[in-house]
Amino acid sequence: MFEEASEVFDNMFKSSFPLTFIVFLPAVLILVSPLPAEAAHEFTVYRMQQYDLQGQPYGTRNAILNTEARTVEAEVLSRRCVMMRLLDFSYERYQKALRQSAGAVVIILPHNMSTMPQDIVQQFMEMEPELLATETIVPVYFALEDDELLSIYEQTLMSSSSQGSASAAEVLLHTATANGFQMVTSGAQSKAMSDWAITSLEGRLAGVGGEDLPTIVLVAHYDSFGVAPWLSYGADSNGSGVSVLLELARLFSRLYTYKRTHAGYNLLFFVSGGGKFNYQGTKRWLEENLDHTESSLLQDNVAFVLCLDTLGNGNSLHLHVSKPPKEGSPQHALLTELEMVISSQYPEVKFSMVHKKINLADDTLAWEHERFGIRRLPAFTLSHLESHRSTLRSSIMDMRPHVDLKKLSRNTKIIAEALARVIYNLTEKGTPGDLQIFTEQMQVQKEHLSSVVDWLTSQPRAAQLVDKDSSVVNTLEYHLGRYLKDVKKHTVKADKRDPEFVFYDQLKQTMNAYKVKPAIFDLLLAFCIAAYLGMMYLAVQHFGVLYGVMRRVIQPKTKQH
C-alpha cells in the first residue's frame, strides 16, 4: 500500500500544481498552527503590589502563572494555583499555601464590597500590610467575583475536597465527569519600569502688603495604596485630603480676589505624588526648593505647613506633630484657633494633638509633615485617624462609601475657619469664637466636594498607574489652575544607580481558565477507544455473518416472486 502511495504522490507533484497546493497548504497550516486559546472563561485579574523601596523588595515578585487550580482544602498544593474567596481567606491559610510551595494564589473578591460582613473586611484590611511586608516569590492575583468564576471555584472546591477520601472506582468516575482548571495568564513576566515619573503639582496665592510675607503651605498627597494597585481607590486616604485642599483653594482664591480681604500671607498649595511611597514627591520638591533654587517661598519665613490626610470620616480630629509648637508661633496660633473653632462651633468633634517624634530608623515616615520636619520647617498633619498605623491608609477596601460627605464638609469648614482666623488674626482683634466666616456665598460647597471625591474614586490612583500625562494629573492641574497662580508640575524620577523606589509593570492581566482532565483520564480514554476499535474490527471482519442472515431472511420472500 505504501509503494502505491508514494507512486501516487509522485504522479501528483509532477502532473498538477493545484493538487500539490491542496496537499501542501494544510501541511503548512498544521506545522505553523499555534496552540489555540479558546478559553472556558476569561477574566481580569489584578496583581499584588510589586515595588522596591530604598532597595528593599516588597510584594510579589512574579507575574507568570500556568498551573492547575486547587483550593486550600486539597492535600497537595505544590505548584498549584490556590484559589481562595475573601469569605474564607485568612492569613494562616495563605501562609499554609505558601509553605506548601503553591505555584500561585488567586484571591476572589466579591463584586460589591459593601455586601461583606464588617468583621471580614476589617480582618482583610489588617492583613493587607502583612501580605506586602515580605516579598512573595509566587504570583498573587486578585479577581472580582462573577458567576462563571464562582462556578469554577465551586468545581475546584469539590474536586479538591473529595481528593484522597474516595475509593478507586469513585476517583475513576470522578476524573471522567469532573473538570479541572488550568489557570493561565496572558502577560509576560513583570519587569521594572525604568524612568517612571511621580508627578506632583503646586500652585500659589500671593499675599499683599510688603516683601517678606509669611507663607502657609497646604499639602495633600493624591495617590492611593492597597494590596493591589489596580484595586486601590483610596477614597478616604487620600481622596478626602485632596478634595479638602481643592475646596480650600477655591475659598481662599475668592477671598484673595478682593482688596479688602486680601491677606498678608502667601498660600502655597501642594498636591504631592508618591505619598504612599515614603512621600517621594514631597521629598524631591523640598530638595528642589531648598537646595537648588535661589529664591523660593519655602526658603524664607514659612509660618507653618499643614498636611491634610484622611479627613473624610470620623467624629474626631487629630493634629499630629513631631514637636509641640511653642507658644507665640504661628503653629501654636493655628492649634488654638482650631481648638476655638471646634469648641465654639462644633462641640461634637473631639480634637486633640498627637505628639510623635520622627523616627529616622524606621523604613518609612509616619506622616507627611515629617518630611518637612526633617528639613526644619514647622509642620503638622491633620487627620481623623489617631495613629499613622491605621490600616485604612493602605487598603483596597477604602472606597467611596468610606467617605461621609457631611463629615468631610464639616472638617473642611473647621479647617477653613481656623485658617482664616490665623490669616486675618481675628482672635487678637477680639472676634468671638462662634463667628462664622464661610457662610452664605462663601460657604463650603458640598456638591463641589462630592464631585471631586466621586471623580477621584472613580479610578485607581496608585502611584504606579498615574503617569505624568494621565487624566488624574491633568484634571488636577486644570482644577488648581482655575483658582491658583503659577501652577507647576514637578516630576520625580528615581536615581538610575541607586533608586529609592522601583515600580514593576504587569499589574493587570487577563487570566484564562481552561478546562482540563488529568493524565489518567487520557489513559482511561485510550483503553476505551482500543476496546471500541477492537469491536469495530470484529464487526467488519464478520460482516459476512450479517450479510448471510439478511440474505436468509430475504431469500424466501424473493422466491415467492
Added chain:
Amino acid sequence: MTLFHFGNCFALAYFPYFITYKCSGLSEYNAFWRCVQAGATYLFVQLCKMLFLATFFPTWEGGAGVYDFVGEFMKATVDLADLLGIHLVMSRNAGKGEYKIMVAAMGWATAELVMSRCIPLWVGARGIEFDWKYIQMSFDSNISLVHYIAMAAVVWMFTRYDLPKSFRLPVTVLLGLCVYKAFLMELFVHVFMLGSWTALLLKAVLTGGISLCSLFLFISLVHSN
C-alpha cells in the same frame, strides 16, 4: 489537551477507515489510486457546491436562535450534487457492484475526513482546553463512513437499468433520506433541544436504520436475478 488526547481522537476517527479498507478486500484490488481519485472528485464537487451556495444563497440575517427552515432546506437540496459526484466516481470505475460502491464510498468519506476533521482535531484536541466535542467529532466520522457506504449503495441501485419497478419507490425514498439526513438531524436538534450526546446517538440510530434498509434492498436486488 495533550498530544496524547489528540492521538486518542485521531485513532478513534481514522482506524475504522483503515480497518474497513483492509477487511473489505479493497487492498487486494489495488484500489488505492481509485480511492484517491474519488477523493479528488469529492473536492471538486465541494468546490462547486460552495461556489453555488455563495452565489445564490444570501447569508441568513434573521435574529439569533431563529431557525431558517426554508433556507436550510434549500441548502440541503444542494447536497444532491453529492449524489451526482458519487455516481460520477462509480461510472468511471468498471467492476463488480460491491467494488464500485466501496471504492466510491471509501474515497468520498476519507476525503471528507481529511478535509473537514483533520485540522479541527489537530488544532482543538491538542489545545489546553478539554472538550468532549473532539471525541464526538471522531465518533461522527465513524458514522459518516457508514453513511457514505449506504449512500453509494443506494446511488448504485438507483442508476441500474435493471432495477425492478417495485424497488423504484423505496430506493428513491432512501436517496432522499440520505441527502436530507443532515437537515433532518439539525431540525431534530433544534426542535427537541437535544444535547450533543443525544444528537450523536440519534444520528447513529438514523444512519444505522438507513444502512440496514439499503443493505436489505441491495441483497434482494443482487440475489434476485
